[in-house]
Amino acid sequence: MLAGALLCCLLLGESAALGGVAVDLAAVDLAVLPDVEMPAAIRARVEALAAAFRRETGRGLVITDGTRRPERQAELMLRNLERGDDIVRNYANKRAARAVADAHAKVRRLPRAEILAALAAVIRAQVQAGDYVSKHLREGAVDVRCTDLNASQRATLKRLARARGVEVVDESRTPTPHYHLNFV
Numbered sequence: 001m002l003a004g005a006l007l008c009c010l011l012l013g014e015s016a017a018l019g020g021v022a023v024d025l026a027a028v029d030l031a032v033l034p035d036v037e038m039p040a041a042i043r044a045r046v047e048a049l050a051a052a053f054r055r056e057t058g059r060g061l062v063i064t065d066g067t068r069r070p071e072r073q074a075e076l077m078l079r080n081l082e083r084g085d086d087i088v089r090n091y092a093n094k095r096a097a098r099a100v101a102d103a104h105a106k107v108r109r110l111p112r113a114e115i116l117a118a119l120a121a122v123i124r125a126q127v128q129a130g131d132y133v134s135k136h137l138r139e140g141a142v143d144v145r146c147t148d149l150n151a152s153q154r155a156t157l158k159r160l161a162r163a164r165g166v167e168v169v170d171e172s173r174t175p176t177p178h179y180h181l182n183f184v
């Protein structure tokens, strides 16, 4: 009875999150949110991790972000800057993050569309030079939803990922909670 109620809640949650399409996470290894592009270069490894996770926990993973274009990366970094995040502290590639923060400081009084264009231009130039402020830009990372994982499932995900050489960045206590998985 309890299990039935839980499954019902889960399905309602998925139904809302996946664009009106009900996905039973007990039956699939992986669900990808609409408008999210699974990075082709690491797809097989993401799928293998998700399959291992479902074997141990009985449920699949929800991928909330994958490959990003510079414009989308600029959106996310501007959102972080607007909410007061220290992006140089939060990004592993400090030099690239500092360049984005410096560009933002120069244009922050302009209309938002112009700020976004300026940040995207910086990020695009970095990508062209092979310098990636986020591994999402180089098909090397995905984000996994964590709000619907309990403590034991979270620990299992971290263990399985690390056993496969995947770096887990725990963003579960940020205003946009998720686990960021670096595959490269």
Ligand SMILES: [Zn+2]
Pocket (backbone or CB within 6 Å): 065, 136, 141, 142, 143, 179, 180, 181
């Ligand atoms: Zn991420």
